[in-house]
Amino acid sequence: MIKKFNLQDFLMSYGFTIIFALVLIFFALGTENFLTINNILTVLANAAPWLVMATGLALVIMTGSIDISIGSILFLALALGNSLMLYRGLPVAIGIPLVFLIGALLGSLNGLLIVVVGINPLITTMGMMFALRGLALWLTSGLVQNIPPALQQFGRIGLFKEFIILTAAVILVLVHLLVTRTTFGRHVMAIGNNAEVAARLGVRVKRVRFLTYVMSGLMVCVGGTLQIMQISNVHPRLGQGYEFTAIAAAVVGGISLFGGEGSIIPGLVMGGLTLVIVENGLTHLGVSPYVYPFVRGGIIFLAMYADAMKSRVMARVHVTKDEELTTASA
Amino acid sequence: MSAVGLRMVNIQKSFPGIQALKGVDLEAYAGEALAVIGANGAGKSTLMNVLGGVLRPDSGEIYIHDEPAEIHSPLDAARYGIAFVHQEMAMLPTLTIAENMFISTFPTQAGLIDYRTTNEQSAQALARLGCDFPPGTRVSHLSPGDRQIVEIARGLLIHPKIIIFDEPTSSLTRREKARLFDVIAGLKTEGVTVIYITHFLDEVFSVCERAYVLRNGETVGGGMIKDLTYQGIVQMMIGAKEVTSYFGQKADQAGELALKVEGLTRSGVLQDIGFELHKGEVLGLWGLLGSGRTELLRAIIGLDPIDNGKIMVRDHGNLKPIQPKDAMNWIGMLTENRRDEGLLLPMSVKSNISLANLRGLVTNFWPLVNAGLETTLAEKFVNRLAIKTSGLNQPVATLSGGNQQKVVVGRWLERNPTIFFMDEPMRGLDVGAKAEIRTIITELAQSGTAVLVVSSEIEEIMSVSNRYLVMHRGRITGELPGTADKDELVAAAAGNR
Numbered sequence: 001m002i003k004k005f006n007l008q009d010f011l012m013s014y015g016f017t018i019i020f021a022l023v024l025i026f027f028a029l030g031t032e033n034f035l036t037i038n039n040i041l042t043v044l045a046n047a048a049p050w051l052v053m054a055t056g057l058a059l060v061i062m063t064g065s066i067d068i069s070i071g072s073i074l075f076l077a078l079a080l081g082n083s084l085m086l087y088r089g090l091p092v093a094i095g096i097p098l099v100f101l102i103g104a105l106l107g108s109l110n111g112l113l114i115v116v117v118g119i120n121p122l123i124t125t126m127g128m129m130f131a132l133r134g135l136a137l138w139l140t141s142g143l144v145q146n147i148p149p150a151l152q153q154f155g156r157i158g159l160f161k162e163f164i165i166l167t168a169a170v171i172l173v174l175v176h177l178l179v180t181r182t183t184f185g186r187h188v189m190a191i192g193n194n195a196e197v198a199a200r201l202g203v204r205v206k207r208v209r210f211l212t213y214v215m216s217g218l219m220v221c222v223g224g225t226l227q228i229m230q231i232s233n234v235h236p237r238l239g240q241g242y243e244f245t246a247i248a249a250a251v252v253g254g255i256s257l258f259g260g261e262g263s264i265i266p267g268l269v270m271g272g273l274t275l276v277i278v279e280n281g282l283t284h285l286g287v288s289p290y291v292y293p294f295v296r297g298g299i300i301f302l303a304m305y306a307d308a309m310k311s312r313v314m315a316r317v318h319v320t321k322d323e324e325l326t327t328a329s330a
Numbered sequence: 331m332s333a334v335g336l337r338m339v340n341i342q343k344s345f346p347g348i349q350a351l352k353g354v355d356l357e358a359y360a361g362e363a364l365a366v367i368g369a370n371g372a373g374k375s376t377l378m379n380v381l382g383g384v385l386r387p388d389s390g391e392i393y394i395h396d397e398p399a400e401i402h403s404p405l406d407a408a409r410y411g412i413a414f415v416h417q418e419m420a421m422l423p424t425l426t427i428a429e430n431m432f433i434s435t436f437p438t439q440a441g442l443i444d445y446r447t448t449n450e451q452s453a454q455a456l457a458r459l460g461c462d463f464p465p466g467t468r469v470s471h472l473s474p475g476d477r478q479i480v481e482i483a484r485g486l487l488i489h490p491k492i493i494i495f496d497e498p499t500s501s502l503t504r505r506e507k508a509r510l511f512d513v514i515a516g517l518k519t520e521g522v523t524v525i526y527i528t529h530f531l532d533e534v535f536s537v538c539e540r541a542y543v544l545r546n547g548e549t550v551g552g553g554m555i556k557d558l559t560y561q562g563i564v565q566m567m568i569g570a571k572e573v574t575s576y577f578g579q580k581a582d583q584a585g586e587l588a589l590k591v592e593g594l595t596r597s598g599v600l601q602d603i604g605f606e607l608h609k610g611e612v613l614g615l616w617g618l619l620g621s622g623r624t625e626l627l628r629a630i631i632g633l634d635p636i637d638n639g640k641i642m643v644r645d646h647g648n649l650k651p652i653q654p655k656d657a658m659n660w661i662g663m664l665t666e667n668r669r670d671e672g673l674l675l676p677m678s679v680k681s682n683i684s685l686a687n688l689r690g691l692v693t694n695f696w697p698l699v700n701a702g703l704e705t706t707l708a709e710k711f712v713n714r715l716a717i718k719t720s721g722l723n724q725p726v727a728t729l730s731g732g733n734q735q736k737v738v739v740g741r742w743l744e745r746n747p748t749i750f751f752m753d754e755p756m757r758g759l760d761v762g763a764k765a766e767i768r769t770i771i772t773e774l775a776q777s778g779t780a781v782l783v784v785s786s787e788i789e790e791i792m793s794v795s796n797r798y799l800v801m802h803r804g805r806i807t808g809e810l811p812g813t814a815d816k817d818e819l820v821a822a823a824a825g826n827r
Contacts, residue, residue, distance in 0.1 A: 181442040186425065190433050193422035200384065200420050202405040202434030260424040 016254065016306065020274060027281035034284050045161040047276040048168035049230075051269060053223030054246035055175040056107070056216035058268050061250050062179070063191040063212055064259025065121045069110060069128035070220040070246060071239030076136040077102040077221045082234045083139065085148045092150050100221050106132065107217020111210035129243070137236060145234045155229035164226050171222065176264040188212060192259025220246075248296065249275055252303040274299065334396065335360035335523035336381075336492050341390035343376055350376040351387070352547040358492070358540075360395075363514060363524040365534040365555070368544035369567050369786075374527055375417075377544070378494050381525075382414035383407035394491065405434060411491035415482050415498055417527075421469050428452040428465035431484040455483040458516075460509045474598065475502050482510065492523040499533060500620045511537055530618075531560060531824045543567060564820045585609035587644060588780035589661075589749050591630060594639030599625045601804045603639070607749065612771060612781045614795030616788075618823050622804040623784045624666055627751045631657040644748065662747035664738055666754045666784075668731075672738045675727035679719050680708040682726050682737050687744045711740030715770065732763025739770060749780045756790045768794055788816055 028035040053070065060067045081099035084090040090098070106128070113124045146152070154160070179185035187208045190198040199205045220242070228234065253271020255262030262268070278299065279292050336358040343351040351373050358364045368374045379385040381392065383401045392399045399410050407414065422430050428445070431452045437444045452465040459479050469477060478498065485493050495514075499507050514524055514537055526538055534541060535555060542552040543566040551566040552558075586609055594603040600622050607613050617623050628634045630641055632654030642649045643660045652660070665671040673682055684691060684704045691703045708722050715736040719729060726734055735755060742750065755771065756764045771794050775781050785791040791798070800808040800822040808822050 177442065181445075183436045183438060183443060186429055186433065186436065186443065189425055189429075190422045193424055197420045197422060198433070200404060200416075201422075202403065202408070260422070 016270065016303075019302075020270060023274070023278065023281070027277070027284065031281065031284035034281055039280070039284075041161045041165070043273070043276055043280050044165045045230075046280070047272050048164045049223045049227035050245060050249060050276065051223070051272045052168050052171050052226060053220045053242060054249045054268055054272060055172065055223075055264060056212070056219030057243070057246045058250045058255055058262070058264060059175075059179070059188055059212040060121075060216050061247070061255050061257060062188050062259055062262060063209055064195070064257075065114070065209065065212070066247075066257070067107075067110060067125045067213060067216045068122065068243040068247075069106075069125040069132065070216055071242035072129045072132035072136070073103055073106045073217050073239075074220045074224040074242060075234075075239040076132040076139075077106065077217075078224060078228060078234050078238065079136040079140050079145070082145055082147055086145060092148055095148070096225055099225055100218055103221030104214050104218040107214040108210065110217065111213035114213065115206045115210045133240075140234065140236065142236050144236070147228060147232055147234065151229055152232050155232060160229070164230075167226065168223075171219075172264060172269060175219075179264055184208065184211065189260055192256075192261070194260075245275070248300050252299055254303075271303070333360045334358070335362075335394070335521075336525075337393040337396075338377070338381065339391045339393070341377060341380055341392075342388045343380060343385060344388060350547050351380070353390070354544070354547070354549055356542060356549070358523045358525060360491075360521045360523055361518050362540060363518060363526050363538040365526050365528070365538035365541040366544065367528075367531070367534065367541055367563060367567060369788075372544040372567070373547040374544050375496065376547075378414070378496060378525065378527060381407070381492075382412060382494060384414075408435070408488050411488065413485035413488055413490035413493045415485040415493065415495045417496040417498075417500065420481065421477050423470035424468065426466045426468055427456070427463055427472075427480050430469050430480060431455065431465075431487055435488070451487065452483065455486045456480070458486060458513060459483055459506075475506060478502055479506060482513075486513070490522060492525065493517060494525045494527070496527045497620065498526075499528070499530065531563060534563075535560075560821070560824075561817065564817060564824075567820070585611075585778065587649060589644070590640075590642040590649060592640040592642075594626070594629060594636060594641070596625065596629050596634060596636050599634075599804055600629055600636075603806055605799055605806060605809075607780045607782055609644075609748070609778050609780050610775050611796045612775045612783055612794050614791040614798045615782055615784045615801060616791055616795075616798050616819055616823055617801030619786060620803075621801040621823065623801055624753055625804075626801070627663065627753055627782070627784065630654060631661055631663055631751065660747060661749040661751055662742035662745065664735070664742070664750070664752040664755050666757070668734055668738055673726050673734060676725055678723045679712065679717065679726055679729070679737055680704060680722040683708045683711055683740050683744070686741050690744070707744060711737075711743065714743075715740050716766070730763065732759045732766060735759065735763070735767060736770070739767075747779065749782070750774055751782045751784075753784045754786065755783060756785065756787070764790065788819060792816065792819070 033039055053074070057067050057070055077099045080102055081090075081095050084098070085092060085095040110125055110128055113119050114121050157163075179188065187198065187203045190201070190203050191205055191208055195205050224239065224242075228238075249272035250262070250268055251257060251271065252274055253262065253267040253269065255267055255271070275296060278295060282292060282295065283289075334357055336356070338354065338356040340353045340355060341351050342349070342353050354373065354377055356366075356377070366374045366377065376385060380387045380390075381401070383404045383406050386402065392401060394410050394412075401407050401410060401412070404414070422433065425433070428448045432448050437447045449465040456463060456465070456479070459482060461476075461479055461483070463472070463476065463480075469480065472480065478500075479502075482495075482498060485495075498510060502510065514526075517524055526534070528534060538555055540552065540554055541558060541563065543550050543563060545567060587606055588609045589607040591606075592604045595601055603626060605613075615623050615626070625634065629636045636654060640651055641654060641657065642651045643657070645660070674685070684699075684707055687707065688699055691699045691707065693700050693703070705722060711717065712719060712722065717729075717733050717736045717740070719733065726737055729737070752771065756767050759767065771781055771783065783791060783794055796812040798810040798812070798814060798819065799806050800810060800819070802823060810818060810822065
């Protein structure tokens with residue numbers, strides 16, 4: 001099997017990187033402040049929490065499943081944790097891990113309903129999306145809550161951007177290793193390829209799928225906590241639409257919704273950065289913010305189109321050419 | 331005689347409505363290759379799935395080297411040193427060769443997969459089969475034959491005591507096959523028990539020492555290969571029971587040419603296929619599983635791409651060449667798998683019949699499907715084909731298999747195809763329903779339709795055909811007259827000429 005250079009294969013593999021580079025060049029040339037250290041830090045710090053939040057969901061998508069409840073999971077977990085810290089004097093050192101724990105528990109509830117009870121993942125997580133948000137609104141009476149002063153202050157420290165970028169980088173590398181270098185990660189991919197075959201080969205499909213939902217709930221709370229320190233409050237619309245931003249980042253980054261395909265690094269990171277960079281660039285160009293959702297939609301379509309093209313090219317099976325049928329029966 | 335490597339005692343397994351294994355005993359020795367032979371549905375796959383941990387038997391014991399073995403899962407089987415090389419390839423295309431081979435048995439170091447060992451060991455297993463694919467290659471880049479090699483290499487990986495090959499050669503080239511036979515010989519000298527399942531009897535004679543023949547979930551014979559003959563094995567496979575003769579019912583012989591296929595080739599699947607189909611005849615396309623029967627039908631009607639070939643149909647009196655994508659205008663197709671490919675199960679009998687003909691139900695005046703016409707259409711076929719339903723709105727899912735099949739037939743009849751392909755039209759039907767489908771086929775032919783029937787059941791195909799085409803490994807290897815008997819057909823299909 002000698003690989004020859006093939007323009008189509010090349011564009012399929014690197015097309016996204018090329019477009020990404022072109023976008024960067026366009027903004028760098030078109031605006032004054034885009035390519036400054038400060039703006040780069042801003043972009044990375046904006047993207048960091050999103051990327052962390054999307055890692056868990058990315059695992060779910062890699063199995064070929066979906067979770068649209070993460071925004072509501074985040075809201076409920078933060079509302080609960082924040083209330084306890086604010087009104088019951090729970091120390092931050094316990095409060096934050098508690099938020100993570102609540103996220104993981106809510107994720108495992110998704111996992112139970114989907115894997116054990118066998119409800120369709122979209123329906124399950126949609127139900128959770130509504131129900132958990134309702135619960136959190138009831139808990140907060142629909143009011144804006146400040147976060148504990150200690151966290152607010154931490155969000156304002158000089159090196160906060162660097163802190164958040166570094167933390168996210170470490171987490172992304174860890175999840176990347178989880179996907180590529182652990183049995184769990186490879187089983188996630190195996191299930192995304194074909195759950196039945198995976199089961200026949202000895203993969204514990206139910207267990208792995210359950211764990212991806214736990215990860216999804218946990219990671220949205222980890223990323224969300226990083227973000228909340230920037231926003232400084234828990235507001236009634238917190239987390240709304242986060243699931244779709246996260247799905248968009250994953251899909252734009254080449255994680256196939258059919259499962260079995262994609263990566264955290266570079267995939268998810270590139271996808272998330274693209275979304276943030278384009279919006280940042282548009283800001284510098286002075287484009288109306290109302291245009292952003294339209295542009296985001298366009299990016300998603302482009303990414304899906306590229307994905308569809310890719311699967312169409314891949315679908316052409318390379319058939320072994322040799323003497324086979326002519327001589328096999330002789 | 332060497333030690334007993336494997337003993338299966340009184341294995342029973344039933345599925346809803348059928349007892350697949352009626353207490354099968356099997357003994358295999360270390361260092362021998364044992365062939366397990368049987369027609370479709372004889373129970374050989376079920377038996378091997380029990381051994382491989384894919385299915386749990388209802389009762390029975392398994393002993394490996396005289397130790398009782400409790401096999402509840404494929405992993406248990408692997409732990410007892412049983413490797414199962416599946417016929418339908420169990421591959422995860424977006425993962426690499428090495429990952430596919432090690433997916434449930436990754437060696438790890440401090441929680442991380444040890445890719446060095448993984449790659450080394452898979453490369454070694456592949457090398458035994460004479461392959462040098464880099465273990466990091468994605469399986470999606472491999473051809474079906476190469477994937478089969480990976481599948482076999484996966485079996486070798488655990489250094490098995492018992493290895494089951496289920497139709498391992500169906501997608502291998504001659505060179506790869508020879509290599510596999512060498513490996514099997516090597517395994518035998520190492521004292522491994524090889525169990526070899528195949529339809530290709532010639533392979534049995536060249537690879538195996540001993541054979542078991544199963545029929546209807548029971549062992550019906552076997553012995554040392556050197557004491558068996560080709561004809562003897564075939565006799566055991568199909569049983570002494572004579573084919574019921576339906577010749578009287580068969581349609582009259584052929585009219586003018588309706589379909590002509592020349593040089594049809596699909597690389598790796600079909601090779602230079604040519605045949606003619608006449609109006610009013612029922613042509614039986616006969617061959618073993620994997621011989622390319624279904625693939626041929628799919629290629630002609632454009633469901634699979636073809637590399638080469640000419641297809642001509644009779645259109646307004648003239649024979650005209652057509653593209654496969656247009657073939658459905660003349661050819662009706664009953665698919666092999668009516669539940670998945672032919673019917674919308676939750677929908678009603680009426681909707682399923684009208685589905686392919688909705689355009690004809692739209693009147694010019696009011697551009698919506700005319701409910702009255704739809705009902706009339708459905709009633710017409712329910713009556714004509716005697717479909718037993720509680721009403722036109724009964725969901726198709728709740729009909730019996732025979733009636734479901736009739737719904738599919740009815741749908742196509744409305745389009746008046748001049749040619750009808752039927753892939754396994756009687757599969758899974760009870761005797762009564764089979765007879766009804768048979769009558770429908772005969773009537774179709776008598777009314778001038780050209781019918782091509784595929785079936786794995788020799789009795790079925792013999793009961794309707796006026797003429798046979800025999801397929802073997804992607805080629806048409808022969809043509810037999812309607813008077814051919816069972817032995818001739820079986821021998822032709824197994825490639826014995």
